[in-house]
Amino acid sequence: MKKQMTAILGALLVLTLGLGASASHAQQSIRIGVEGEYAPFNEVDKDGKVKGFDVDIANALCDEMRVKCSFVIQTWDGIIPALISNKYDMIVSSVLITEKRKKVVAFSKPYYTDQAVIVGPKGKAMTIRSDGFEGKIIGVQTASVYEKILKEKFPTATAKSYAAVPDHNLDLGNGRLDAVLAAQLPMLEWLKTNEGKNFEVKGQPFMDAKFMGAGAGVALRKGDTGLLNKVNAALDTIFKNGRYDAINKKYFPISIRPQANDMQP
Numbered sequence: 001m002k003k004q005m006t007a008i009l010g011a012l013l014v015l016t017l018g019l020g021a022s023a024s025h026a027q028q029s030i031r032i033g034v035e036g037e038y039a040p041f042n043e044v045d046k047d048g049k050v051k052g053f054d055v056d057i058a059n060a061l062c063d064e065m066r067v068k069c070s071f072v073i074q075t076w077d078g079i080i081p082a083l084i085s086n087k088y089d090m091i092v093s094s095v096l097i098t099e100k101r102k103k104v105v106a107f108s109k110p111y112y113t114d115q116a117v118i119v120g121p122k123g124k125a126m127t128i129r130s131d132g133f134e135g136k137i138i139g140v141q142t143a144s145v146y147e148k149i150l151k152e153k154f155p156t157a158t159a160k161s162y163a164a165v166p167d168h169n170l171d172l173g174n175g176r177l178d179a180v181l182a183a184q185l186p187m188l189e190w191l192k193t194n195e196g197k198n199f200e201v202k203g204q205p206f207m208d209a210k211f212m213g214a215g216a217g218v219a220l221r222k223g224d225t226g227l228l229n230k231v232n233a234a235l236d237t238i239f240k241n242g243r244y245d246a247i248n249k250k251y252f253p254i255s256i257r258p259q260a261n262d263m264q265p
Contacts, residue, residue: 029068030227031088032058036073037164040189040251041094044073056247057111057238058092061218064234075163077143080105083219089227090220094183096145097213106222108231110215111244112256115205116146119172119187120179121198128203133157139168139180145211146181153208154181165190172199185252215258 034054036044042052050071062069072088083091083105097107118138120126127133134156140147142161150159160177162168168180173195180187184205190196218231238244239257248255 028066029070030062030065030090032069032071033074033079033083033088033091034058034071034093035076035079035164037076037166038094038186039166041186053112053247053251054092054094056250057244060238060243060247061092061231061234064237065230076141077163080219083221086221089224090218090231092218094216095219096211097215097217098145098211099213101219104222105219106224106228107217107219108228109235110213110217110258111235112248113207113215113258114212114256115184115207116149116181116212117184117187117205118179118181118202119191119199120202122200126179126202130154131156133178136178137176139171139177141165141168141182144182146183149208149211150181152211169195185256 034042034050036042036050038052038054040052042050042054045051050073055071058069058071072082074082074087079091079093079095080101082088091105094112095101095107097110101107118126118128126136130153133154136157137160138150138154138157139160139162140150142163147159147161150157160168160171162171165182165186168177168182169190171177172180179202184201187196187201191199191201218235220228220231235244244257245255248257
């Protein structure tokens with residue numbers, strides 16, 4: 001009888017351990033928030049799947065962390081609130097690390113840097129200074145750092161905000177805007193398209209650390225220290241093993257990898 005009870009307890013222990021392992025394995029899944037309207041960083045293809053630089057970086061991080069990742073598409077103006085409300089576990093969607101955002105979410109070290117540009121019609125003179133946009137209608141994305149830059153640095157302009165970058169590009173192309181203020185790399189991609197061929201960068205690209213921080217980082221909920229540490233370790237690995245550079249080269253002719261002195265979130 002004693003031997004029989006021992007065997008039963010042993011079987012129960014094995015079953016319990018097996019269920020625990022299965023539960024642990026099931027937990028190795030991370031949901032990633034992404035806008036899906038910010039080519040070439042993130043967009044939705046004809047089959048409804050997300051693709052782009054951000055998506056490839058996210059998948060590389062998941063491989064290094066040995067977890068399964070899924071993507072949740074979320075409009076830009078709600079992307080951080082949805083993270084906080086647990087719609088997903090982290091955001092890999094070109095979220096610039098700013099002091100204001102750091103008050104509500106945690107950030108990894110930056111994984112890329114970019115500059116801001118003003119884009120307008122080819123051959124049309126445009127004065128780039130604080131009082132040079134008087135009477136001009138300038139498009140920007142709602143809740144973006146570029147909206148803040150426009151309103152503070154160019155107060156004489158009339159700001160017109162849009163939910164997504166393709167929306168203000170459409171209005172620029174249709175003549176409803178005098179120019180747009182946005183991130184350099186997505187706009188350079190748009191200038192290559194048929195819709196953007198009659199437009200150009202006005203003045204020089206610029207970087208304003210007050211608004212743009214040190215670059216784009218992975219955003220997580222405050223308190224998710226374990227996941228944050230894993231993300232930073234995974235970033236270190238893909239920076240060192242060449243995978244980051246391969247992804248960078250796939251999308252851009254220049255390196256957007258942060259410099260060593262930018263590597264603090």
